Amino acid sequence: MPHTLAEYIWLDGSQPTTCLRSKTKVINGSVQQLKDIPEWGFDGSSTQQAEGHFSDCRLRPVRFFHDPIRAGEAILVLCEVFTADKHPHPTNTRARLRESARVHKEAESWFGIEQEYVLFSDGRPFGWPVSGYPAPQGPYYCAVGEGNVFGRELVETHLQLCLDAGLHVCGINAEVMPGQWEFQVGPLPPLAVSDELWVARWLLQRLGEESQIHVCFDPKPVKGDWNGSGAHTNFSTKQMRASGGLQEIELACQKLSQTHDAHMAVYGAGNEQRLTGLHETCDIKTFRHGVSDRGASIRIPMPTVDVQCGYFEDRRPAANCDPYLVCRALIETVCGNGFVR
Numbered sequence: 001m002p003h004t005l006a007e008y009i010w011l012d013g014s015q016p017t018t019c020l021r022s023k024t025k026v027i028n029g030s031v032q033q034l035k036d037i038p039e040w041g042f043d044g045s046s047t048q049q050a051e052g053h054f055s056d057c058r059l060r061p062v063r064f065f066h067d068p069i070r071a072g073e074a075i076l077v078l079c080e081v082f083t084a085d086k087h088p089h090p091t092n093t094r095a096r097l098r099e100s101a102r103v104h105k106e107a108e109s110w111f112g113i114e115q116e117y118v119l120f121s122d123g124r125p126f127g128w129p130v131s132g133y134p135a136p137q138g139p140y141y142c143a144v145g146e147g148n149v150f151g152r153e154l155v156e157t158h159l160q161l162c163l164d165a166g167l168h169v170c171g172i173n174a175e176v177m178p179g180q181w182e183f184q185v186g187p188l189p190p191l192a193v194s195d196e197l198w199v200a201r202w203l204l205q206r207l208g209e210e211s212q213i214h215v216c217f218d219p220k221p222v223k224g225d226w227n228g229s230g231a232h233t234n235f236s237t238k239q240m241r242a243s244g245g246l247q248e249i250e251l252a253c254q255k256l257s258q259t260h261d262a263h264m265a266v267y268g269a270g271n272e273q274r275l276t277g278l279h280e281t282c283d284i285k286t287f288r289h290g291v292s293d294r295g296a297s298i299r300i301p302m303p304t305v306d307v308q309c310g311y312f313e314d315r316r317p318a319a320n321c322d323p324y325l326v327c328r329a330l331i332e333t334v335c336g337n338g339f340v341r
């Protein structure tokens with residue numbers, strides 16, 4: 001009897017930043033569709049999702065991908081967490097996005113998320129000298145060449161793994177700090193982009209194990225005059241993408257100016273360390289939007305202004321954000337009547 005190796009992946013209850021967990025199930029036979037993948041469970045008392053005396057949590061598969069790492073028949077199974085009595089677990093942020101996406105389905109919202117991160121090796125950013133600092137920021141963004149680029153091998157392998165898994169990763173680039181990188185996912189509907197981002201993060205961390213490289217999503221991993229890591233979230237609705245959509249984008253920016261604090265509360269822990277106003281994007285207390293303005297909270301890209309329709313970029317989310325929460329906040333504010341956490 002052939003079998004399928006299924007890696008069940010879920011979000012834990014770690015505070016203030018959710019972490020990924022996963023474990024393997026050997027499934028008899030092959031998997032063609034979601035309903036071929038059985039529900040499973042885990043010990044919630046080890047993931048900050050339950051008490052020891054009543055510890056079982058349920059894993060409900062919601063999307064699966066080809067596993068590009070394991071040989072033979074193998075899949076990555078993204079799951080939602082449910083309580084023993086079959087309610088969405090309080091940590092199940094996907095369930096809340098599922099509801100918002102359903103209510104505002106007709107808006108046809110699309111998201112593209114730019115995931116920045118820093119590779120660490122031996123306790124310091126990859127490629128940094130054993131003591132002291134590298135030369136200041138300047139040459140590293142989108143760089144080529146020895147001395148400017150650190151960690152490309154892992155980054156390239158990650159891109160290939162994502163594409164092999166069927167993820168919609170649409171680009172990668174070296175970032176402003178040596179050892180810092182970015183990949184982009186999308187554009188996709190809210191649940192799909194968030195699911196794929198979590199799986200792409202899982203693949204990156206899994207790959208890092210092979211070469212003892214730690215993937216750091218902290219918004220400000222190195223203090224001082226070094227850019228932090230964000231997760232710029234690009235957003236559009238059907239109306240914004242249609243002729244004259246720039247007006248819709250302006251309207252969205254007005255609405256977003258009213259819900260700034262509520263958004264910041266779910267845009268990632270430690271984001272105030274990153275949004276100081278000194279390194280791109282304005283400080284965490286200020287909301288501002290502008291065309292082509294990388295010092296603003298919301299940037300309207302030049303190509304969108306050129307053709308008077310398209311999308312906008314929310315530059316505020318931190319690299320460690322939960323995309324289920326970020327997408328929900330944007331949908332609720334822009335398509336609904338405002339966002340309350």
Ligand code: ADP
Nearest residue numbers: 110111112113114184185186187234235236311
């Ligand atoms: P930046 O110039 O800010 O570095 P990137 O090229 O890194 O921009 O990322 C652009 C992002 O915008 C990608 O994730 C892409 O999927 C997304 N995107 C493109 N078109 C749309 C759209 N119509 N709606 C939402 N997101 C979009």
Ligand code: MN
Nearest residue numbers: 114182184232
């Ligand atoms: Mn980018």
Ligand code: MN
Nearest residue numbers: 114116175182
């Ligand atoms: Mn970037």
Ligand code: MN
Nearest residue numbers: 114232313315
């Ligand atoms: Mn950007």
